[in-house]
Amino acid sequence: MAESNRHMRVEILRFDPDKDEVPKSQEYEIPVEEDWKVLDAINYIKDEVDPSVSHRWSCRMAVCGSCGMMVNGEPKLTCKTSLADYEGSIKIEPLANFPIVRDLVVDMDGFMDKFRKVKPWIVRAKERAEDMENLNEKGTYSQSPAELATFKQFSMCINCLLCYAACPVIANEPDFIGPAAIALGHRYNLDSRDEGDRGRNEIFRGEGTAFSCSFANECSEVCPKNVDPAAAVNQAKLGAVVDWAKGLILPREGA
Amino acid sequence: MKHLLLKLEPIIWLLFGAGLSIGTMLLTGFVIVVGLAIPMGLVDPSALAYPRAHALASSWLGRLVVLGLIALPLWKGAHHIRSLSVDFNGGDRDGAVGGLLYLAAGICSVLGIIAVAQL
Numbered sequence: 511m512a513e514s515n516r517h518m519r520v521e522i523l524r525f526d527p528d529k530d531e532v533p534k535s536q537e538y539e540i541p542v543e544e545d546w547k548v549l550d551a552i553n554y555i556k557d558e559v560d561p562s563v564s565h566r567w568s569c570r571m572a573v574c575g576s577c578g579m580m581v582n583g584e585p586k587l588t589c590k591t592s593l594a595d596y597e598g599s600i601k602i603e604p605l606a607n608f609p610i611v612r613d614l615v616v617d618m619d620g621f622m623d624k625f626r627k628v629k630p631w632i633v634r635a636k637e638r639a640e641d642m643e644n645l646n647e648k649g650t651y652s653q654s655p656a657e658l659a660t661f662k663q664f665s666m667c668i669n670c671l672l673c674y675a676a677c678p679v680i681a682n683e684p685d686f687i688g689p690a691a692i693a694l695g696h697r698y699n700l701d702s703r704d705e706g707d708r709g710r711n712e713i714f715r716g717e718g719t720a721f722s723c724s725f726a727n728e729c730s731e732v733c734p735k736n737v738d739p740a741a742a743v744n745q746a747k748l749g750a751v752v753d754w755a756k757g758l759i760l761p762r763e764g765a
Numbered sequence: 766m767k768h769l770l771l772k773l774e775p776i777i778w779l780l781f782g783a784g785l786s787i788g789t790m791l792l793t794g795f796v797i798v799v800g801l802a803i804p805m806g807l808v809d810p811s812a813l814a815y816p817r818a819h820a821l822a823s824s825w826l827g828r829l830v831v832l833g834l835i836a837l838p839l840w841k842g843a844h845h846i847r848s849l850s851v852d853f854n855g856g857d858r859d860g861a862v863g864g865l866l867y868l869a870a871g872i873c874s875v876l877g878i879i880a881v882a883q884l
């Protein structure tokens with residue numbers, strides 16, 4: 511790689527759970543290339559300067575969702591964020607609102623629990639064996655392009671967690687199930703093949719406290735895939751309210 | 766309190782959402798007509814003379830609209846202030862603040878219903 515004459519000061523938040531009481535920041539002065547992304551700078555530091563720096567990444571093309579970090583205080587996919595957008599120095603920290611495992615790596619377990627709560631798969635009322643009349647000749651449930659269009663946008667999430675790092679409610683209320691999980695639950699509620707909306711609506715109304723969302727819209731601002739989780743959350747609230755009102759009028763079996 | 770609020774959350778949110786829409790649409794229109802159009806002479810003041818306005822407001826639809834204008838923004842305000850207090854409280858949704866605010870909005874809504882019924 512040709513040595514460039516542009517240099518940049520990169521400040522990285524370091525934390526080693528075996529040694530450190532609190533995270534501390536460390537500065538690196540490195541040569542940078544014009545076309546580098548923020549991730550390239552971190553990789554350069556790890557490869558050439560300080561192999562002890564820990565961070566997550568994989569695809570380098572904004573698909574895997576593993577390279578989310580705070581860049582100058584804003585949640586960003588580092589493989590999608592150009593260094594050229596920053597002057598002189600840059601500060602990289604692990605995603606806000608998550609416990610730090612080490613350096614730039616955060617603990618996603620809490621999120622994964624929330625994620626599972628919304629049952630992010632197609633739920634059918636009947637067992638498959640009794641559901642045969644609804645299956646097409648390929649053994650799958652048919653769906654028209656129009657039905658697909660109702661939820662497609664909400665299915666583009668790559669679980670990068672930027673929305674959780676940006677959400678002011680998550681920062682305050684750790685129980686709030688959060689933008690990505692609600693968007694995904696809502697995606698299945700909208701899916702014509704799914705019949706699990708009652709259970710998800712109960713989660714939204716109950717322990718997931720979807721109504722805690724104050725519609726700050728920060729999640730949609732930072733979403734790198736234009737999923738618009740804020741829209742999903744608010745549609746999900748409406749869905750949960752309608753479902754709740756229906757429950758008042760129509761008696762429910764098993765309720 | 767927390768449990769009750771969690772249970773009532775859907776209806777509170779519905780009233781809040783309705784208040785938000787009323788606040789942005791109806792109230793804006795109301796202010797434009799009463800606050801701007803009439804003083805600027807764009808609308809004939811006699812269009813909203815008392816007997817006419819009273820007849821309009823005391824029709825069934827009129828009563829509903831007036832009640833909406835009185836009650837729903839109260840819920841919107843209560844919900845906003847509660848969100849603010851939750852923020853300042855470090856995310857505690859259990860505070861009595863929410864309960865008190867909604868109680869106030871509820872009492873004023875009932876007073877609004879009584880007032881509208883007597884139009």
Ligand code: FES
Pocket residue numbers: 567568569570571572573574575576577578587588589590
């Ligand atoms: S490395 Fe896969 S999204 Fe950035």
